[in-house]
Amino acid sequence: MAASLGQVLALVLVAALWGGTQPLLKRASAGLQQVREQTWARQLLQEMKTLFLNTEYLMPFLLNQSGSLVYYLTLASTDLTLAVPICNSLAIVFTLIVGKVLGEDVGGKQAVAGMVLTVIGITLCITSSVTKTQDQPSSS
DSSP: OOOOHHHHHHHHHHHHHHHHHHHHHHHHTGGGGGOOOSSHHHHHHHHHHHHHTOHHHHHHHHHHHHHHHHHHHHHTTSOHHHHHHHHHHHHHHHHHHHHHHTTOOOOSHHHHHHHHHHHHHHHHHHHHHHHHHHHSOOOO
16 A cells, blocks of 8 residues: 555644654653652653643644644554654654754764665655556546
């Protein structure tokens, strides 16, 4: 089962939503270490309250979860052998890019080389899959 261009774009959107929100979630949850309660239950409740009342955390969280919804809906019609590599590999690339934009140290030339190789590999997978879809005769 090959993927259409629309399915591939949906999977790239999932990767962008998952990967792009990770550095934002990390940054917004930095103050969580200051939360101290006496019992584990109160600690959990206080941490949840701290996170979900923080719009700087809540907005990336909701975007991340919308990526999961798009992923779930796209899986109904997409081959897993294409969906999993696109989403997981490109999510890492998006995480590195957004992290770099936010001023994080994401590595040097080796990180860039890894990202380039990942994008080349995913491009080959996508090209192969979309080409298979276009070459198949329509079943009408």
